[in-house]
Amino acid sequence: MxxxxxxxxxxxxxxxxxxxxxxxxxxxxxxxxxxxxxxxxxxxxxxxxxxxxxxxxxxxxxxxxxxxxxxxxxxxxxxxxxxxxxxxxxxxxxxxxxxxxxxxxxxxxxxxxxxxxxxxxxxxxxxxxxPEGEFAARHQDAVNRKLLEQIETLKTTQRGVIDLVSRLVEARDPYTAGHERRVGALAAGIGVELGFDENRCEGLRFAGQVHDVGKVSLPAEILVKPGRLTNWEYELVKSHTTVGHDLLAHLDFPWPLADVVRHHHERIDGSGYPDGLAGEAIGIEARIVGVADVVESMVSHRPYRPALGIEAALAELERGAGTHYDALAVAACRRLFRERDFRLPD
Ligand SMILES: [Fe+2]
Ligand SMILES: [Fe+2]
Structure with missing residues (x-):
């Protein structure tokens, strides 16, 4: 002993x-x-x-x-x-x-x-x-490396959580399979176009991947309903922003994920939901994901309508630039499709 x-x-x-x-x-x-x-x-x-x-x-x-x-x-x-x-x-x-x-x-x-x-x-x-001097030099070096290692481990865990969340949402809503991932890809592309650094663009990709997480709380019949939603059903659908925000708010991410989840349906003129925020009161990441969300939804097939195509989506963005959608994000998105030959992933 x-x-x-x-x-x-x-x-x-x-x-x-x-x-x-x-x-x-x-x-x-x-x-x-x-x-x-x-x-x-x-x-x-x-x-x-x-x-x-x-x-x-x-x-x-x-x-x-x-x-x-x-x-x-x-x-x-x-x-x-x-x-x-x-x-x-x-x-x-x-x-x-x-x-x-x-x-x-x-x-x-x-x-x-x-x-x-x-x-x-x-x-x-x-x-x-x-000896003191040699210890001090090697100590600093060893601790720095250890910290970087821990940061990497933390990042891997964070990515794993985000990936899991986005798979859960997609599994729940097979009719919009890939929506989260494609919104993430487009949002990150818009970020690159706007000159954001790599970390911020990665954050946009992740924000896209989880932006509709609150839909896990909606009844499946509403998610796959082919016809128009009743007022009551529409109100319920809107709650995916606040429900999703509450799911993520207590998790500590280096990107404003909970904020994007809450505000991706806000509109520049204050006509969006859930908080009716206007202009720059809506975080830039949420404005970007909002644009990517509209584009992806319009080019994809939905239970209640066929796919409308990229031209219709870009025209919608033009119409709403500065009133509904962030004008810079719209311009960046337009450049991506027109000049950079951007394609949404399958
Ligand atoms: Fe949404
Ligand atoms: Fe969405």
Whole structure:
């Protein structure tokens, strides 16, 4: 049995590790960052420390460095336990700072126990850490890379969520299959034409992909109804903007997705819904998706009418430019089809 100090800012990760270690008979102390861990260990040195990498206050590398500068602690084995893919240079840096081991989450309980058993109680000389200057330079570099990695992971998750949402909407409404994706493609194309940067254009694509998410709350009979909608049905359809907004509003995206969902049916002269916003009170992304939405709807077949074609769609945009639709977005959309030979994806 060993006394093990866990250092991790995520309560869930601490809980999982504690459960595994206590089941193996060890006694566990938890701390939430390097600074706190250092204070705890100085007051009562453990037999082993297991640390996360990125943490507030003092991260794992910083803790490892301080740990091995302290003669009281330096002999106690220091293990990194990191969530992301461990790069060889990251592991090299951790070892240079004194770490005995660099493990990648999640490990099976037996593997963890094996790794720890070899370290605890083994005779070892205290490893050295790096000189201050070299540590500081490599530390900055390692943390920057780790942060970029986490941002990439987050982006992948966000894209996955958006893709799932858009598939759900399309599965629900087979008659408009591909509508979301095509609106996204056209909105992104308009963004490029307006000189938006890559990230903003990606946001437009995503906004298009989810703009009708609120339709999941509508009865299927309304979505596929071949004839005209009654007033009451129309009011219900309008609610897809506010319902969709409420579905997305609490999620944290780096693009104004919830705003686009709410406002893609607003019109420049204030005649749209749900808030009757006018002009620039409607976000530019919502104005762009609004234009892409009209075009895609008109060129595609609908249960209540055949496809009208791109010429009719462009004529409608011209008629409504500046009153219903954003004039710049209309001009950009026109250039896309007329000069850039833009095609909506199938
Ligand atoms: Fe809509
Ligand atoms: Fe739509």
């Amino acid at each position: 060993a006394r093990i100090l866990i250092v991790d800012d995520h309560a869930n990760d601490r809980y999982l590790l504690r459960t595994v270690l206590e089941a193996a008979g060890h006694s566990v102390t938890e701390s939430v960052n390097g600074r706190e861990a250092l204070a705890l260990a100085r007051a009562d040195p453990p037999d082993l420390v297991v640390s996360d990498v990125l943490m507030p206050e003092l991260d794992g590398f910083g803790l490892c460095h301080e740990w091995h500068k302290n003669p009281l602690l330096a002999k106690i084995p220091f293990v990194f336990y990191s969530a992301n893919y461990v790069k060889p240079d990251e592991e090299r840096f951790a070892r240079a700072a004194g770490a005995a081991l660099f493990l990648q989450k999640p490990l099976a309980p037996e593997a963890l126990e094996d790794a720890f058993a070899k370290l605890v109680g083994a005779e070892r000389t205290a490893p050295r850490t790096l």
